[in-house]
Amino acid sequence: MARSLSTALVRGLMRSSRASTSAAVSRPAIQQFMNYSSGLSGTPNANGDSVTTRVAADHDTHQDFQPTSKSSDMSFSDIVAQDVKEHPVVIYMKGYPDAPRCGFSALAVKVLQQYGVPISARDILSDLKLKESVKAYSNWPTFPQIFIKGEFVGGSDIILTMHQKGELKELLGDIAQKAEQSGSS
Numbered sequence: 811m812a813r814s815l816s817t818a819l820v821r822g823l824m825r826s827s828r829a830s831t832s833a834a835v836s837r838p839a840i841q842q843f844m845n846y847s848s849g850l851s852g853t854p855n856a857n858g859d860s861v862t863t864r865v866a867a868d869h870d871t872h873q874d875f876q877p878t879s880k881s882s883d884m885s886f887s888d889i890v891a892q893d894v895k896e897h898p899v900v901i902y903m904k905g906y907p908d909a910p911r912c913g914f915s916a917l918a919v920k921v922l923q924q925y926g927v928p929i930s931a932r933d934i935l936s937d938l939k940l941k942e943s944v945k946a947y948s949n950w951p952t953f954p955q956i957f958i959k960g961e962f963v964g965g966s967d968i969i970l971t972m973h974q975k976g977e978l979k980e981l982l983g984d985i986a987q988k989a990e991q992s993g994s995s
Contacts, residue, residue, distance in 0.1 A: 887943045887947060891947065899927050899956070900929075900956070901930070901954050902955045903915035903932075912953070914966040915953065918956060921966070921970055926986050927982050927989055947962075950964070950965075954966055963981075
C-alpha cells in the first residue's frame with residue numbers, strides 16, 4: 811500500500827513538472843521581480859522593463875516616508891579638512907575604534923589608546939567618496955590614516971614605530987594632559 815501511494819505521488823509530481831516546463835516563461839524570475847518591484851512611474855530600460863522607481867513622486871506616499879537627503883552643503887574634502895583642524899587626533903580607518911574591521915586599523919587604535927588621548931574616527935568603508943577624499947587630502951593611498959595636531963602622520967606601521975621609539979609620547983604628551991585635566995574637572 812505504501813509503495814502504491816509513493817508511486818502515485820511520484821507520477822503526480824512528474825505530470826506537474828512536465829506541465830510547468832511546457833509553459834513558456836518570458837523572462838527569468840529575477841527580471842519579473844525587478845519589474846514587479848519597480849513601481850508605476852519607472853523609466854524603461856533596453857528590455858522595456860521598468861526598473862527605476864520614483865517613490866517621492868508617488869501621491870500615495872506619506873511625507874514621513876518619502877526619501878530625504880542627508881547631504882550637507884560641505885564637500886567631502888571640506889569635511890576632511892574640518893576634521894583634521896578641529897580634532898587633535900583623527901583616524902580614518904576601516905570600521906570604528908570600538909569595532910575595527912581591519913587588523914591595521916585595530917593596531918593603530920590600540921597604540922593610540924595607550925596614551926589616553928581622545929580619538930576622533932571615521933569609517934572609510936561606509937562611503938567611497940570619503941575614502942577618496944581622504945586619499946587626495948593626504949596624498950597617501952592606504953588606510954588607516956592618522957592625523958595628529960592637524961598633520962598627517964601616517965598609517966599603523968608608522969604609529970607603531972613612533973611608539974616604539976618614544977616619539978609618539980612626545981607628540982601626544984600635551985593632548986593626553988589636556989584630556990586628563992578635562993576628565994578630572
